[in-house]
Amino acid sequence: MGWFEPKAExxxxxxxxxxxxxxxxxxxxxxxxxxKKNNCICPKCNYHGRLxxxxxxxxxxxxxxxxxxxxxxxxxxxxxxxxxxxxxxSKVEATIAKTGENESVVMGTCEIGGHKAMLGVMDxxxxxxxxxxxxxxxxxxxxxxxIAERRPLVIFSxxxxxxxxxxxxxxxxxxxxxxxxxxxxxxxxxxxxxxxDPTTGGVxxxxxxxxxxxxxxxxxxxxxxxxxxxxxxxxxxxxxDFQSAEYLExxxxxxxxxxRADMKAFIAKMLNYxxx
Amino acid sequence: xxxxxxEKTAKKTxxxxxxxxxxxxxxxxxxxINGICDDFEELHGDRLVNDDAGMVAGFGTVRGGGxxxxxxVLGHHKGASVEENMASNFGMVNPDGYRKAMRLAKxxxxxxxxxxxxVDTPGAYPGREAEERGQAEAIAKSxxxxxxxxxxxxVVVTGEGGSGGALAIAVGDKVLMMENAVYSxxxxxxxxxxxxxxGAKAPEAAEALKITAPDLLKLGAIDEIVKEPAxxxxxNGKTAVAAVKKSVLAALRELVKLSPEELVERRYAKxxxxxxxxx
Numbered sequence: 360m361g362w363f364e365p366k367a368e369x370x371x372x373x374x375x376x377x378x379x380x381x382x383x384x385x386x387x388x389x390x391x392x393x394x395k396k397n398n399c400i401c402p403k404c405n406y407h408g409r410l411x412x413x414x415x416x417x418x419x420x421x422x423x424x425x426x427x428x429x430x431x432x433x434x435x436x437x438x439x440x441x442x443x444x445x446x447x448x449s450k451v452e453a454t455i456a457k458t459g460e461n462e463s464v465v466m467g468t469c470e471i472g473g474h475k476a477m478l479g480v481m482d483x484x485x486x487x488x489x490x491x492x493x494x495x496x497x498x499x500x501x502x503x504x505x506i507a508e509r510r511p512l513v514i515f516s517x518x519x520x521x522x523x524x525x526x527x528x529x530x531x532x533x534x535x536x537x538x539x540x541x542x543x544x545x546x547x548x549x550x551x552x553x554x555x556d557p558t559t560g561g562v563x564x565x566x567x568x569x570x571x572x573x574x575x576x577x578x579x580x581x582x583x584x585x586x587x588x589x590x591x592x593x594x595x596x597x598x599x600d601f602q603s604a605e606y607l608e609x610x611x612x613x614x615x616x617x618x619r620a621d622m623k624a625f626i627a628k629m630l631n632y633x634x635x
Numbered sequence: 636x637x638x639x640x641x642e643k644t645a646k647k648t649x650x651x652x653x654x655x656x657x658x659x660x661x662x663x664x665x666x667x668i669n670g671i672c673d674d675f676e677e678l679h680g681d682r683l684v685n686d687d688a689g690m691v692a693g694f695g696t697v698r699g700g701g702x703x704x705x706x707x708v709l710g711h712h713k714g715a716s717v718e719e720n721m722a723s724n725f726g727m728v729n730p731d732g733y734r735k736a737m738r739l740a741k742x743x744x745x746x747x748x749x750x751x752x753x754v755d756t757p758g759a760y761p762g763r764e765a766e767e768r769g770q771a772e773a774i775a776k777s778x779x780x781x782x783x784x785x786x787x788x789x790v791v792v793t794g795e796g797g798s799g800g801a802l803a804i805a806v807g808d809k810v811l812m813m814e815n816a817v818y819s820x821x822x823x824x825x826x827x828x829x830x831x832x833x834g835a836k837a838p839e840a841a842e843a844l845k846i847t848a849p850d851l852l853k854l855g856a857i858d859e860i861v862k863e864p865a866x867x868x869x870x871n872g873k874t875a876v877a878a879v880k881k882s883v884l885a886a887l888r889e890l891v892k893l894s895p896e897e898l899v900e901r902r903y904a905k906x907x908x909x910x911x912x913x914x
Binding site: 435437438440441442443444492493495496499521523525526527528529530531532533534535537538539540541542545560561563564565566567568569581582583584585588589592593595597601602610611612 | 759760761762763765766767768769770771772774775776778779780782783798799802806818819820821826829830831832833836839840843844845846850851854856903906907909910
């Protein structure tokens with residue numbers, strides 16, 4: 360009676376696999392400790408992997424100078440949004456509990472190589488770095504405080520785009536942040552935008568692309584529309600390096616690709632050129 | 636049975652609005668230009684690489700209530716025929732179109748021409764050249780640019796307000812929205828695909844996203860709803876366009892009274908207030 364035989368079970372992933380890190384770009388396997396030791400950069404292909412906001416801040420801000428601001432600004436569920444998997448409020452609260460952050464961008468005053476600045480760093484772990492009302496509000500306030508205190512603005516972006524769960528008000532944050540940045544520039548202050556992997560959608564189409572200089576890290580994904588959406592629209596296969604930092608640099612939209620180890624010194628050097 | 640049918644026709648869902656907003660017979664940008672402007676001169680080119688047929692731009696005269704306004708008109712061009720649809724990518728604009736809009740709006744600012752925009756797009760074009768020519772940068776630049784423009788900007792969302800591609804010409808002093816138009820951060824189909832993992836759940840997504848004119852008025856994202864003929868603007872295009880003209884004239888009448896500095900301050904305060912951010 361062959362049809363009573365139990366179905367062959369799918370082989371379970373051996374527990375040892377959990378110790379491996381896999382580079383999302385070249386797919387090389389390595390010990391997780393190696394990945395971490397190399398500052399989340401692939402030793403094989405140099406893809407610069409994701410850092411949390413706090414990890415990034417520790418690498419960019421001078422020791423002991425970072426003072427967080429606007430922590431009280433958080434999300435709002437004004438749409439009372441529900442989808443197939445549950446409600447928005449529960450999802451954010453779970454994210455807040457998991458990450459310890461209140462929103463997808465962490466803002467604070469600091470010094471970078473001795474130069475005072477207003478530093479914002481996005482955290483992809485917070486709902487895919489999505490742009491919500493709280494994110495936009497923190498950025499707008501940062502611009503206003505930067506103007507008041509004559510601080511250059513530096514923002515590290517990492518985002519899948521606008522946060523759908525806050526609907527049209529997420530879209531409006533694109534306008535709000537862009538307007539605030541315009542004012543900062545009119546006030547004679549510089550804005551350095553660092554687009555990290557990935558920076559896409561409503562974030563690339565607003566503050567991320569408005570830097571006086573737009574810089575990035577090797578092999579970062581930067582784009583507007585998703586690759587699959589584009590392929591389905593134009594019915595063509597796209598080059599492998601499409602929407603990479605290197606591709607954008609070739610097409611004239613990136614001022615410089617900066618190695619992670621050099622980022623802090625680079626920012627300080629540019630601020631120095633401009634008299635800040 | 637009769638009462639149930641009456642109830643069904645009375646309650647309009649978000650998806651009903653989407654269908655009306657996308658109706659092929661709905662007034663499009665040239666209907667508004669021809670119905671609102673007494674004369675019009677279309678201009679072309681971004682002066683860099685291309686002329687985008689998906690964005691219409693030009694100067695025109697709008698007269699009404701004893702007043703005359705010489706304005707710059709900008710608008711997404713969906714097209715009224717298959718040929719036009721193909722040429723304009725159904726109103727999905729490339730970076731070139733947004734740069735054309737900015738170039739001419741800068742000119743309008745210099746000569747104190749108010750800007751009137753007609754928003755009707757499924758979204759910015761998701762293409763290869765679009766990415767290579769900086770689609771994200773063009774939209775971002777447009778937002779920064781229009782936020783600080785020293786001439787009145789009146790926006791009319793006439794059909795589909797498709798996300799960033801719409802917003803690029805929708806940052807203004809007065810945002811009007813036609814009764815059955817929709818305006819969203821993502822299309823219902825796109826949202827359904829991601830959050831419901833089923834594109835067929837678009838009607839549920841449309842309800843959840845709150846994309847109709849009354850929703851947006853309540854959320855503070857638009858300033859005024861322009862009524863449409865019963866059943867939708869496609870039932871009587873002339874009446875629909877006339878209603879838009881009336882609201883545009885009223886907006887211009889108020890805005891031209893402000894100095895450029897007052898205008899920009901007022902606009903910033905408006906944009907600055909978007910969003911709720913406390914738990």
